[in-house]
Amino acid sequence: MLFKLGSFFMKPGAKMALLALAIVFPALASNEYQVYVMASAFVWAIAVYGLNIITGYCGQLNLAHGGFFAIGAYTLGLLTSDAGWSFWPAFVAALLVTAVLGFLVGVVSLRLKEHYFAIFTLCVGFIIYLLMDKWEELTHGPVGVRDIAAPYGFGVVDFTETTPFYYLVLAFLVFSIWFMGRLSRSLLGRTFIAIRNGDELAQSLGINLMRNKVLAFVLSTTYAGLAGALYAGMVRFIGPEEANIIHTFDMITYLLVGGIGTLTGPLLGTISIVWITQSLQFLEEYRMILFGPLLVVLVIFFPRGITGQFLTWMHHKAQTLSPAKKEKASKVQTATSGEVKNNA
């Protein structure tokens, strides 16, 4: 019974149903604020997809991710407010800047391995914060950046309204997930996973570690830059706090809860935690008392998050079901598990 319900979620139709739900969401929402919360959850989800590439698939814990999110936001903010650019050119520039900076940071930091890499990127993230806080001539320091342009809709739509902006973010989210799906199934995605399994084994399979790690890193920072730029266009006012390490840890939490190294995980984790956080607003900072232990339990018992656990459960269920059915006809058939995997 549960298995049948589970297999429904793995069918291509489930994706379409989910997308349809996202499209009608503004109509179902009881107020505009809910649409706004959902749009911001989508923005974070895009950033978490980026983190999933370098940390989930490629296995390198990047703690500067929030910093690159802030760089994307600041690039867009400063170009539209101080330099007077309009939104879309500044938007493209934000992607390019985060990609190029991602490349430069990646080339240096990825020479380090495992926790040394994590500590190094933690420092990079803090330096990014300090630059935004202290380099007042460029960033206005703690005052932040005001008067950020909203995306213009070429006379067709007005993106200063919440609902059109929601659809804009949704479109970028769909593209982000679509690309992730393609990447994760491709030889390139498999290459990243091989690196996660171990540097030495990957090298012995003829994989150039540095080139592939840098590529994964640049992809992830570009995702962060995309999310940051959308964020700046949505809130229209940003400050150095966007680069706070807290945001990086929030994103790691979303990723762990949803399922690290899975395709659905970032979306599931981000949306559920953002809404749980919203509904626990009255607890203020004390909600961490709830989240902390929850996260510990999750990491111990479900290291690959909700999605990972679900996929493993489905796989085993399919394996126990398929021989039972086919036992009379013939032995050893694992075709069903193959199908389940392909749809996942």
Add this chain to the structure above:
Amino acid sequence: MLKVEHLTKMFGGLAAVNDVSVDFEAGKINAIIGPNGAGKSTFFNLISGLHQPTSGRILLDGTDVTNMPSDKVARLGVGRTFQTTNLFEQASVLDNLIVGHRLRTKSGLWDVLINSKRLQREEKAARDKAMEALDFVGLTHVAGQFIADITQEERKRVAFALALATDPKIVLLDEPAAGVNPEETQGFAELMRKMVDNGLTVCLIEHKMDMIMSLADKIMVLDHGEKIAEGTPEEVRNNPVVIEAYLGGDEDAAA
């Protein structure tokens, strides 16, 4: 096939491999034996490019690969297995093997974005290669199972298959029969025989003497980083220096 000349690797003041010269012939099973800490694994790491030697030369079919990074060495046809192999536990055996053929493909980010013909062709080739390797090691029946659910012996075979999927000319096997029972050990010996019969050159590190003596065409003995003997199983078995290294000089005990 693989020619090693005066190879030395120093770790600080310690010579892990000291002036070792050896010639591994094509189409043969070459074994490296020696007590623990003799430098056998380091020797493999030097050949496969994971470590750079302090001095000496390594020639693969006449090509100097001495200071080549390991991914390039792999592309030239050196496959290897490790004592332990970390794989993606919650993915199927087949899924874990597909990446083995990655080094023979060229698709990059752009191919992924547009889902190019080349990518589709290469992914099919990689999948076919993985199935072929799986068939070679006799694991077709577990292709769809998760790595986490297969036995220790099957894991070892998967590691073999992964090395084979890279289309190697020579395979370096680091203790392929460690931790498996005698019956399974026999299975691995047959598998190595089969590899040689299919035109591969095999080079292995092993502690199981019964297996080595009946399987290897040639044995090199390392002790404290130095080559102390080399020859056929018969020669090595009767070499007093080898007996001393293993048994501390009591020749009668070896007989």
